[in-house]
Amino acid sequence: MKFLKLDGLLANLTGYVEARISLVKIEVKEDIARTAAKAAVFGILGLAVALFVFFLSMAVAYKIGEHLGVYAGFGIVSLFYIITALVIWFSRDALSRKLEDQLIENIKHKKK
DSSP states (O other): OHHHHHHHHHHHHHHHHHHHHHHHHHHHHHHHHHHHHHHHHHHHHHHHHHHHHHHHHHHHHHHHHHHHOHHHHHHHHHHHHHHHHHHHHHTHHHHHHHHHHHHHHHHHHHHO
Protein backbone atom coordinates (compact mmCIF):
# COMPACT_ATOMS: atom_id res chain seq x y z
CA MET A 1 0.00 0.00 0.00
CA LYS A 2 2.81 2.44 0.77
CA PHE A 3 4.24 1.93 -2.71
CA LEU A 4 0.92 2.93 -4.29
CA LYS A 5 0.85 6.16 -2.27
CA LEU A 6 4.47 6.85 -3.18
CA ASP A 7 3.75 6.21 -6.86
CA GLY A 8 0.77 8.57 -6.73
CA LEU A 9 2.86 11.21 -4.98
CA LEU A 10 5.63 10.81 -7.54
CA ALA A 11 3.11 11.08 -10.40
CA ASN A 12 1.62 14.25 -8.87
CA LEU A 13 5.07 15.73 -8.35
CA THR A 14 6.06 14.90 -11.93
CA GLY A 15 2.84 16.44 -13.24
CA TYR A 16 3.43 19.56 -11.15
CA VAL A 17 6.99 19.97 -12.44
CA GLU A 18 5.86 19.49 -16.05
CA ALA A 19 3.05 22.02 -15.59
CA ARG A 20 5.45 24.48 -13.97
CA ILE A 21 7.94 24.11 -16.84
CA SER A 22 5.16 24.70 -19.38
CA LEU A 23 4.04 27.79 -17.48
CA VAL A 24 7.58 29.19 -17.41
CA LYS A 25 7.92 28.58 -21.16
CA ILE A 26 4.68 30.47 -21.82
CA GLU A 27 5.76 33.33 -19.56
CA VAL A 28 9.13 33.57 -21.33
CA LYS A 29 7.42 33.64 -24.73
CA GLU A 30 5.10 36.40 -23.53
CA ASP A 31 8.04 38.40 -22.19
CA ILE A 32 9.88 38.01 -25.51
CA ALA A 33 6.79 39.09 -27.46
CA ARG A 34 6.28 42.09 -25.16
CA THR A 35 9.93 43.10 -25.49
CA ALA A 36 9.88 42.70 -29.28
CA ALA A 37 6.73 44.82 -29.52
CA LYS A 38 8.28 47.56 -27.39
CA ALA A 39 11.48 47.42 -29.44
CA ALA A 40 9.46 47.79 -32.66
CA VAL A 41 7.57 50.79 -31.28
CA PHE A 42 10.81 52.42 -30.11
CA GLY A 43 12.39 51.68 -33.50
CA ILE A 44 9.54 53.37 -35.34
CA LEU A 45 9.60 56.27 -32.89
CA GLY A 46 13.37 56.57 -33.32
CA LEU A 47 12.98 56.66 -37.09
CA ALA A 48 10.31 59.36 -36.84
CA VAL A 49 12.50 61.46 -34.53
CA ALA A 50 15.53 60.97 -36.80
CA LEU A 51 13.53 62.16 -39.82
CA PHE A 52 12.24 65.13 -37.84
CA VAL A 53 15.76 66.10 -36.78
CA PHE A 54 17.03 65.60 -40.34
CA PHE A 55 14.44 67.86 -41.92
CA LEU A 56 14.67 70.42 -39.13
CA SER A 57 18.45 70.49 -39.62
CA MET A 58 17.97 71.04 -43.33
CA ALA A 59 15.57 73.92 -42.66
CA VAL A 60 17.93 75.53 -40.15
CA ALA A 61 20.88 75.12 -42.51
CA TYR A 62 18.98 76.77 -45.37
CA LYS A 63 17.79 79.59 -43.09
CA ILE A 64 21.33 80.26 -41.89
CA GLY A 65 22.42 79.92 -45.52
CA GLU A 66 20.13 82.79 -46.54
CA HIS A 67 22.24 85.13 -44.43
CA LEU A 68 25.75 83.61 -44.51
CA GLY A 69 25.74 81.46 -47.62
CA VAL A 70 24.55 77.91 -48.15
CA TYR A 71 27.90 76.30 -47.31
CA ALA A 72 28.18 78.26 -44.08
CA GLY A 73 24.66 77.23 -43.08
CA PHE A 74 25.36 73.56 -43.56
CA GLY A 75 28.80 73.95 -41.97
CA ILE A 76 27.35 75.51 -38.83
CA VAL A 77 24.70 72.79 -38.50
CA SER A 78 27.36 70.12 -39.05
CA LEU A 79 29.59 71.77 -36.46
CA PHE A 80 26.72 71.66 -33.97
CA TYR A 81 26.34 67.91 -34.53
CA ILE A 82 30.05 67.16 -34.29
CA ILE A 83 30.30 69.13 -31.02
CA THR A 84 27.28 67.23 -29.67
CA ALA A 85 28.86 63.93 -30.72
CA LEU A 86 32.17 64.85 -29.05
CA VAL A 87 30.44 65.80 -25.80
CA ILE A 88 28.61 62.47 -25.80
CA TRP A 89 31.82 60.61 -26.69
CA PHE A 90 33.85 62.12 -23.85
CA SER A 91 31.07 61.61 -21.30
CA ARG A 92 30.09 58.14 -22.55
CA ASP A 93 31.19 56.29 -19.40
CA ALA A 94 29.17 58.51 -17.08
CA LEU A 95 26.17 58.40 -19.43
CA SER A 96 26.45 54.62 -19.69
CA ARG A 97 26.55 54.19 -15.90
CA LYS A 98 23.60 56.53 -15.45
CA LEU A 99 21.55 54.71 -18.08
CA GLU A 100 22.47 51.34 -16.59
CA ASP A 101 21.37 52.49 -13.12
CA GLN A 102 18.07 53.75 -14.47
CA LEU A 103 17.42 50.49 -16.35
CA ILE A 104 18.18 48.43 -13.25
CA GLU A 105 15.86 50.64 -11.21
CA ASN A 106 13.07 50.22 -13.80
CA ILE A 107 13.51 46.45 -13.80
CA LYS A 108 13.32 46.36 -10.00
CA HIS A 109 10.07 48.36 -10.01
CA LYS A 110 8.47 46.16 -12.68
CA LYS A 111 9.16 42.96 -10.72
CA LYS A 112 7.27 44.25 -7.67
